[in-house]
Amino acid sequence: MNEYLVIMRLDLITKDVQPSPEQMEGYMKMYQDWVGGIAAQNKFVGGTGLATEGKVIKPNNVITDGPFAEVKESIAGFITIKAKDLEEAVNLAKTCPILYGEGNSVEVRQISGHHMDK
Amino acid sequence: MNQGELIPHLFRTEYRKIVAVLCNRFGFDGVETAEDIASETFLTASQTWGITGVPPNPIAWLYSVAKNKARNHLQRLNTFKAKVSPQIINDTTDSYETEIDLSPQNINDSQLQMMFTICNPAIPAEAQIGLSLRILCGFGIQEIADAFLSNKETINKRLFRAKEKLRELKVKIELPGPTAIDERLEPVLATIYLLFNEGYYSVSQNNTLRKELCLEAMRLCTMLVENAHTNKPPVNALLALMCFHASRFDARYSENGVQILYEEQDVNLWNADMISKGAYFLKAAATGNQLSKYHLEAGIAYWNTRKEDTKQKWEGILQFYNSLLQIEYSPVAALNRTYALAKVKGKAEAIVEAEKLELKDNHFYFALLGELYAGINNEMARQHLERALALAKTQNDKQAIKKRIDRLSA
Numbered sequence: 449m450n451e452y453l454v455i456m457r458l459d460l461i462t463k464d465v466q467p468s469p470e471q472m473e474g475y476m477k478m479y480q481d482w483v484g485g486i487a488a489q490n491k492f493v494g495g496t497g498l499a500t501e502g503k504v505i506k507p508n509n510v511i512t513d514g515p516f517a518e519v520k521e522s523i524a525g526f527i528t529i530k531a532k533d534l535e536e537a538v539n540l541a542k543t544c545p546i547l548y549g550e551g552n553s554v555e556v557r558q559i560s561g562h563h564m565d566k
Numbered sequence: 567m568n569q570g571e572l573i574p575h576l577f578r579t580e581y582r583k584i585v586a587v588l589c590n591r592f593g594f595d596g597v598e599t600a601e602d603i604a605s606e607t608f609l610t611a612s613q614t615w616g617i618t619g620v621p622p623n624p625i626a627w628l629y630s631v632a633k634n635k636a637r638n639h640l641q642r643l644n645t646f647k648a649k650v651s652p653q654i655i656n657d658t659t660d661s662y663e664t665e666i667d668l669s670p671q672n673i674n675d676s677q678l679q680m681m682f683t684i685c686n687p688a689i690p691a692e693a694q695i696g697l698s699l700r701i702l703c704g705f706g707i708q709e710i711a712d713a714f715l716s717n718k719e720t721i722n723k724r725l726f727r728a729k730e731k732l733r734e735l736k737v738k739i740e741l742p743g744p745t746a747i748d749e750r751l752e753p754v755l756a757t758i759y760l761l762f763n764e765g766y767y768s769v770s771q772n773n774t775l776r777k778e779l780c781l782e783a784m785r786l787c788t789m790l791v792e793n794a795h796t797n798k799p800p801v802n803a804l805l806a807l808m809c810f811h812a813s814r815f816d817a818r819y820s821e822n823g824v825q826i827l828y829e830e831q832d833v834n835l836w837n838a839d840m841i842s843k844g845a846y847f848l849k850a851a852a853t854g855n856q857l858s859k860y861h862l863e864a865g866i867a868y869w870n871t872r873k874e875d876t877k878q879k880w881e882g883i884l885q886f887y888n889s890l891l892q893i894e895y896s897p898v899a900a901l902n903r904t905y906a907l908a909k910v911k912g913k914a915e916a917i918v919e920a921e922k923l924e925l926k927d928n929h930f931y932f933a934l935l936g937e938l939y940a941g942i943n944n945e946m947a948r949q950h951l952e953r954a955l956a957l958a959k960t961q962n963d964k965q966a967i968k969k970r971i972d973r974l975s976a
Contacts, residue, residue, distance in 0.1 A: 477885065481907075484888025488900035489922050492892055 449530045451493055452537040455555040456546050457521035460500050478545035486529055486540055495527030521553060534558060569620055573612050580625060581608065581704040584632045586676035587668055589701075590739050591636070594683060594732055597701070599639060607632040629668045640664040677702065678793055679739045681786060682750055685757040688735055693728035694757045695764060700725060703782045712775060713764060741795060748856075751796065755804050755860065758783050762808050773819055780815070784808050791847070802851035803860035809844030810867035813837040825962040833873050841871045862890040866902075880909035897925050901934050913938045929957035933967060944974055 459465055467475060479497075486492045500522075504512050524546070531537035537556050546552045581604050588600035610631055611624075621627040641664055684697045692714070699705040699713070711721045742750040765779025787805045790796040817835035820826055848864050865886045869879045887903035900923055908916030917938050925931035932954035939947035948971060955967045 477881075480885055480888040484884070484891055484903060485919055485922075487888070487891035487895060488903050488919070489924075490895045490900070492895070 449532055450537075451559040452529050452531055452534070452541075453555075453557045453559055454495070454527050454529055454537070454541045454544070455523055455557070456525045456544060456552070457555065458524045458546055458549060458552040459520045460522045460524060461520055475545065482543055482545055483527060485543075486527075489540075491530045491540060493528035493530055495525070497525035498523060521551065528559065569615055572620060572624065573608065573615070576611075576624060576628065577608055578704050580628055581605075582702055583673045583677065584628070584668070585701055585704075586680045587666065587673055588632070588636055590672075590676040590679060591666060594729075594737055594739055597729055597733075601701075603632060603635045603639065606635060633666045633668065636666045637664045674789070674793075675741075676739075678789060678796065679741050681754055681789075682742060683732065683737050683739045685754040686732060686735070686737060687753045689728045689731050691757070691760055693724050694753075695761050696721060696725050697728050698757055698761060698786070699779075699782070702786060705782075709775065712772060713768065713779060744795075747796065748798065751790075751798060751801065754790070755787075755800060758787050759804060759808075759860075761786075762811070766811055773823060777815060780808070780812055784812065791850075799851045799854050799856050800858035800860050802847045803858055803864045806844045806847035806851055807860055807864040807867050809840050809847060810864065810871050813840035813844065813871060824965070827966055828870070836871070844868065844871070857889070859890055859893050862886045862893070866890075875909070877910070880906050884910050897923075897928055898930070901925070901928075901930050905934060905937070908938055913942055917942070927957065929954045929959075929963065929967075932957065933970075936967075936970065940970075940974060948974055 483492060501513075506512070529537060529540055531540060534556065537558075541554050541556045544554045547554060584604040584607060585597075585600045588603055589597050592600055607628055611628060615621070615624075644664070681698075681702060684701060685694050689697075696710055696714070699710050700707070705713075707718050707721050707725075710716075711718050714721065741747075762780050762783035765776045765781075765783065768776045768779070784805065787801060787808065790801045791805055813836050814828075814831060816837065817831040817833075818826055844864070845868070848868060851861055851864065863886075866883055869883050869886075872879060884903065884906040887899055887906055891899050891903060904916055904920045904923065907919055917935070920931075920935055920938055923931060932950045936947045936951035936954060939950060941947075951967055951971045951974070955964060955971070958964045958967055
């Protein structure tokens with residue numbers, strides 16, 4: 449079994465696409481059902497959602513409130529999962545409910561044992 | 567209560583107190599001496615009371631005999647230290663104070679400290695439960711052997727090795743400080759919960775013994791709730807969880823000891839008092855920002871005390887299982903989550919999820935698939951139930967599965 453990082457990206461910046469609290473509750477249930485399904489297969493390792501606030505640090509001690517990347521989509525959360533290969537990891541990740549949203553994305557990356565491993 | 571019943575009764579309630587106090591006084595090295603003195607105290611009681619009759623205050627009598635025996639032991643030890651051992655080893659430690667404090671406060675403190683001493687992950691879980699039953703609950707070796715479906719010799723060996731290990735580790739008998747308490751509570755709660763489950767799901771046919779194990783687990787947990795230092799949210803959550811489960815105790819077995827499934831239980835036999843106690847402790851658990859697995863399991867157990875099938879109930883249960891599985895995977899939780907999923911989203915979707923679980927040596931897995939396929943594809947349902955039947959181990963499980971196979975063809 450290998451471990452994979454599943455990074456969920458969505459637009460946290462554009463004001464009028466942000467969900468209402470009721471919508472958010474529905475989304476969270478869908479999200480929990482998805483993660484619960486992975487955990488029920490004993491393939492969930494860890495991970496969580498992220499707060500929308502944070503700081504970005506750049507060279508020369510430049511600290512800003514974001515945006516966190518040069519694109520509209522910010523990292524909204526991440527989980528680590530177990531899978532025998534990338535294909536299985538992608539299969540687990542592709543039912544992530546954030547993919548119902550236009551412009552959102554999920555990235556799957558294998559976790560390598562060491563910092564500099566290729 | 568006549569004398570024949572009184573001594574076993576007092577043994578159950580007082581033996582553990584005397585052992586805890588004496589052991590606290592002697593240090594864990596002296597645990598066997600503490601047990602011996604407590605046992606001898608009861609032996610003296612049964613010999614003396616048989617001749618002179620039961621004294622007016624039997625508990626005070628027992629304590630005073632235990633104190634005398636402990637004092638004699640400590641004096642012998644002092645003499646040995648003062649006169650004999652200096653010539654052998656260079657022992658300059660102070661002489662022991664020989665008075666033993668058997669006040670309610672010290673009894674309570676000693677028992678709590680003993681809980682933290684015994685529930686030590688350095689010894690196997692089975693041994694922790696065994697030692698807890700012996701030292702914290704005053705169970706006889708035979709009773710422990712019955713609970714584990716084992717024999718006295720095996721249990722004696724197991725307890726002996728566990729005590730030796732704790733001595734080797736030089737485990738101190740003390741309550742952990744405020745910074746370590748959360749971490750140290752974890753193995754204590756784990757052992758209490760195992761003890762409860764040992765009773766609740768035991769394969770032993772002895773219903774009285776099973777119930778006693780559950781009640782002992784609840785008693786130990788109550789002691790933790792009653793102490794300000796250990797009264798933490800997960801402790802309350804665990805107690806709530808046990809109250810909710812225990813509420814069904816009288817409904818779970820028929821008079822001749824056959825297990826009655828949840829769906830078929832007489833709700834009138836559920837203990838409403840226990841359920842409201844559970845609700846009280848669950849509320850007490852909902853402080854702070856700690857969400858332990860006991861909180862989640864208590865949440866599930868709460869919904870199981872309400873028999874009506876509502877959307878809210880099953881959505882609640884599904885979300886608790888989703889979170890529980892992220893904290894700690896177990897096949898049982900994975901199967902129960904899938905059952906809740908079927909209740910919320912329908913059998914078709916749940917079948918897809920169930921088939922991903924691949925728990926192919928688990929009869930509950932095939933029983934679940936049988937349940938999900940029933941009404942959708944009865945032939946598939948039958949095949950799964952037949953596989954479940956082939957894998958099931960206990961008579962109760964086999965009977966329950968056979969019943970469902972019969973129902974399919976009805």
